[in-house]
Each structure stands twice: as C-alpha cells, then as structure tokens.
Amino acid sequence: MSGTLTATPATAPVDIDTMRHSISRLLGPDTQPTGGEGLAMLQGLLRGHMQLLIPEVEQAALERDANDVPRYVALACIGEARTKLCAAPRAGEHGTLADTRRLARRLAALCDHYEALTGVMMCLTCDQPLRQGEDTLPYDHISPSGPIVRVGRIHASCAHTYRHH
Structure with a gap:
C-alpha cells in the first residue's frame, strides 16, 4: 500500500x-x-x-x-x-x-x-530524506531468527532496490 x-x-x-x-x-x-x-x-x-x-x-x-x-x-x-x-x-x-x-x-x-x-525521516533503502508529498511505502526487515529489526519507510521508487544490510 x-x-x-x-x-x-x-x-x-x-x-x-x-x-x-x-x-x-x-x-x-x-x-x-x-x-x-x-x-x-x-x-x-x-x-x-x-x-x-x-x-x-x-x-x-x-x-x-x-x-x-x-x-x-x-x-x-x-x-x-x-x-x-x-x-x-x-x-x-x-x-x-x-x-x-x-x-x-x-x-x-x-x-x-x-x-x-x-524528526527527519530517511529512506531505509537509499539513505535519502523522505520529503513531504513523496510516495512512500512501509518497510519491515524481518530477521530469520527473530522479530523485525528495522521498521520505517522507503521511497516508492526504491521498492525494488536490493540493499545489503
């Protein structure tokens, strides 16, 4: 969404x-x-x-x-x-x-x-600021061994970008 x-x-x-x-x-x-x-x-x-x-x-x-x-x-x-x-x-x-x-x-x-x-929010994919009015998506990085380790938002355009953590 x-x-x-x-x-x-x-x-x-x-x-x-x-x-x-x-x-x-x-x-x-x-x-x-x-x-x-x-x-x-x-x-x-x-x-x-x-x-x-x-x-x-x-x-x-x-x-x-x-x-x-x-x-x-x-x-x-x-x-x-x-x-x-x-x-x-x-x-x-x-x-x-x-x-x-x-x-x-x-x-x-x-x-x-x-x-x-x-309170500036950063995109968890590209590390650029999320600006007012930009389309964003929720982002949850789930660890295979436990709970969610990073929760935030990403630019909608970054949704298909792979990032090494």
Whole structure:
C-alpha cells in the first residue's frame, strides 16, 4: 500500500543533502585524497557548513527536556564540533587532510543529530530524506531468527532496490 509522507518538518532551515554531499567528497568509499588548494577550499566549505548547523542542532536540542538523552548527546557533539573549529591547523598537506577529515566526521555527526532531533525521516533503502508529498511505502526487515529489526519507510521508487544490510 502506497502512502504520502506527512511526518517531516514543513521547512528545513539547513540543506543537509548538500552537507552530506560535501562530507562524501572526503569520507566516501571511492574518494581520493584531495590536495593543495582544493583541500583548503573543501575545508573552508566544511567549516561553513558546521557554523550554519551548530546553532540549528543546539536550538533543536535545547527544546528537549533537560533529562533527554538525545539532547545531552547532541550538546556534547556541539562542544566537540566547536573545539574542532577552534583547533590550530596541523602543518603540511597530510596534517591538513587529517584535519579536514576530522571536520567531515564531526559534520556528519551533527547532521545525524539534526535529523534525529527534528524528526527527519530517511529512506531505509537509499539513505535519502523522505520529503513531504513523496510516495512512500512501509518497510519491515524481518530477521530469520527473530522479530523485525528495522521498521520505517522507503521511497516508492526504491521498492525494488536490493540493499545489503
């Protein structure tokens, strides 16, 4: 049975898709180390993404109850992200690459916290956001030895896509 997604926020103040694309340029499975000016530009881009996302994650976390575990974890991540942004750069191209990868990993964690705190739903097949108005289907992955292990929704267009878990 097909359905239309209605559980996502009406507006998104940040572009998580673009941020994740920037992250994939450094941390994706088929990435090649970038050097020189391209690496410096990518590092600046990641820093800019983090500076935009940190206040959004912080606002979403602070709207939660003070005893909420996701709030606590997100605020700890924000502290680490701010530390990474203020850290002195390492010398040399290898140091710059290591610093940039650290920024990318921290940005990925911030994206995850943002999605979790704001209720963004992801397609369990393609890992892309499920947007309001898109046709979706329920998805239940049943373990041969027990109960359902992943429950969620997928894009209707992803229904015939096979994914290794």
